[in-house]
Amino acid sequence: MSNTLGRLAGILSVGAMLSGGGLAQAADLVIAMPNWPSGQATANILKIGIAKEFGLDAEIKALGELNAFVGLESGEVDIHPEVWRPNLDAVIEKYVEQKKVVTLSKRGVDAWQGLCATPAAAKDIKSIADLADASKTTALDTDGDGKGELWIGAPTWSSTGIERIRANSYGYADNLTLVEGEEEVAMVAVDAAIATEQPMVFACYAPHYIFGLHQISRLAEPAYDVGKWKIASGEDPLWVSKSNAAVAWPTARFNIAYASALRNKYPDVTRFLERIDFTTEEVTQMSYALEVERQKPSDFAKAWVKNNLARVDRWAKP
Amino acid sequence: MRRVALAILAIGLSGVILTDAAAQTQIYDARIRKWVDYDKKKARQLYARNKQLPEAFRMQMVPFRTAEKPGTIIIDGNQHFLYLVQPGGQAIRYGIGVGREGFGWAGIVRVGRTAEWPPWTPPAEMVARDANAAKWAAGMPGGPGNPLGARALYLYEGDDDTIYRIHGTTEPWTIGLDVSSGCIRMNNDDITDLHSRVAVGAKVIVLMQGAALYKGV
Numbered sequence: 001m002s003n004t005l006g007r008l009a010g011i012l013s014v015g016a017m018l019s020g021g022g023l024a025q026a027a028d029l030v031i032a033m034p035n036w037p038s039g040q041a042t043a044n045i046l047k048i049g050i051a052k053e054f055g056l057d058a059e060i061k062a063l064g065e066l067n068a069f070v071g072l073e074s075g076e077v078d079i080h081p082e083v084w085r086p087n088l089d090a091v092i093e094k095y096v097e098q099k100k101v102v103t104l105s106k107r108g109v110d111a112w113q114g115l116c117a118t119p120a121a122a123k124d125i126k127s128i129a130d131l132a133d134a135s136k137t138t139a140l141d142t143d144g145d146g147k148g149e150l151w152i153g154a155p156t157w158s159s160t161g162i163e164r165i166r167a168n169s170y171g172y173a174d175n176l177t178l179v180e181g182e183e184e185v186a187m188v189a190v191d192a193a194i195a196t197e198q199p200m201v202f203a204c205y206a207p208h209y210i211f212g213l214h215q216i217s218r219l220a221e222p223a224y225d226v227g228k229w230k231i232a233s234g235e236d237p238l239w240v241s242k243s244n245a246a247v248a249w250p251t252a253r254f255n256i257a258y259a260s261a262l263r264n265k266y267p268d269v270t271r272f273l274e275r276i277d278f279t280t281e282e283v284t285q286m287s288y289a290l291e292v293e294r295q296k297p298s299d300f301a302k303a304w305v306k307n308n309l310a311r312v313d314r315w316a317k318p
Numbered sequence: 319m320r321r322v323a324l325a326i327l328a329i330g331l332s333g334v335i336l337t338d339a340a341a342q343t344q345i346y347d348a349r350i351r352k353w354v355d356y357d358k359k360k361a362r363q364l365y366a367r368n369k370q371l372p373e374a375f376r377m378q379m380v381p382f383r384t385a386e387k388p389g390t391i392i393i394d395g396n397q398h399f400l401y402l403v404q405p406g407g408q409a410i411r412y413g414i415g416v417g418r419e420g421f422g423w424a425g426i427v428r429v430g431r432t433a434e435w436p437p438w439t440p441p442a443e444m445v446a447r448d449a450n451a452a453k454w455a456a457g458m459p460g461g462p463g464n465p466l467g468a469r470a471l472y473l474y475e476g477d478d479d480t481i482y483r484i485h486g487t488t489e490p491w492t493i494g495l496d497v498s499s500g501c502i503r504m505n506n507d508d509i510t511d512l513h514s515r516v517a518v519g520a521k522v523i524v525l526m527q528g529a530a531l532y533k534g535v
Contacts (some may be wrong), residue, residue: 147500149526151526179526182425182426183427184426185425186526188384188386190396191384195409196397209385277447294387
């Protein structure tokens, strides 16, 4: 799914390389900023909140994920606003568990992925089990062959193959055509379906701006069960047919990370970071404000802090 | 895939009556609050009677919430609508005619160039099999009889012409139908209106239609 993919792309992208120069000297703190909207919004909220509560000047630096972790270790970066698990498990293992140079805040934001329905589809299709009922899924037909379509993700996403596995495992692959396509095109297809009250079912993940844009419901399905999640290695060309997963995706989660050294340098700031309690809905609102309303991250953050003053003060309380 | 885009023009040019039933098109009948089949025969009858398209396929402002910027064109071949995104959660919606197989592809392209009363050159294979097309082998000048109609928006992928166009038509009753293979057609008033509102470089999103993007296991 693109949260996975986007975050992984973030790891791979070089971003602005750490210069090691004197740029950061003017600032008291450096916040790494990832290349996705909620990470950008959060980086700016942290900057403004820290200035307001502690009078410290934080500099925001656009950084790829690996560089951010290198910087957290070297002391050139103090805070990373959004570290995703399980995507970054290997990096977390190295810097947090083994080297102990980076700390993850204890509170995190839950993320999930699954299948969603537009209101017209949700009347009859409320759960994954409904997708196996051909009399309900013919309404999802968009090409006149009598068989509904289901967008399962972009061709490049690793999650797309897993959605195919889930479709085979649950059985709805038999009566639905599984469609792959770019996310941007699929999201506009949701816009068009909603505008004309047409039913559509599609792969989805939250937080995502689409939940701010439209009334979208998630299809119910059996909870993740590690014993039933049998995904073969993607290196095997036959991995899709060798896998089985008739349960929900495991829940993902993201946390704020900070340099462990920050605890000594600015203990009040680390206490502040540990208390931040964004909800999944708030992160969706961040994505919505930046992606749909095209607000600048800094403008959004200013307004957010202004509208949540009591809460920001509470995070900073001694 | 792209070669078939021009096949529609042969039909327009030769004046051959469209023979392919458009089984899948439906229009919403507000009186009975139901979607009803809208085929070629019904389309011609209605157009002859009303001198205009069914309301659903006429240009209109509609609520349309999207993350896409105003000025973006969205083509929904399944429902035969083209949207031009406007500010404030709205879009101008136009009716379109598409091919039997829809657009045949989906994705993101851009308006590479535009033309008023565009000339049309039939492809070689059409010239070979169709005497009417052969007459215009060297190119048919733009004008009311030209199958591209009043305006054309040429769709480019990067700097390359996809050979797909959004253009006018000499057969306005075909709007709302899947009548042939190929380009997106609008009636001449609508394409003229769209052309006046769209800048070269505008983003065009062609929605997936059924199995257009299906990739088998």
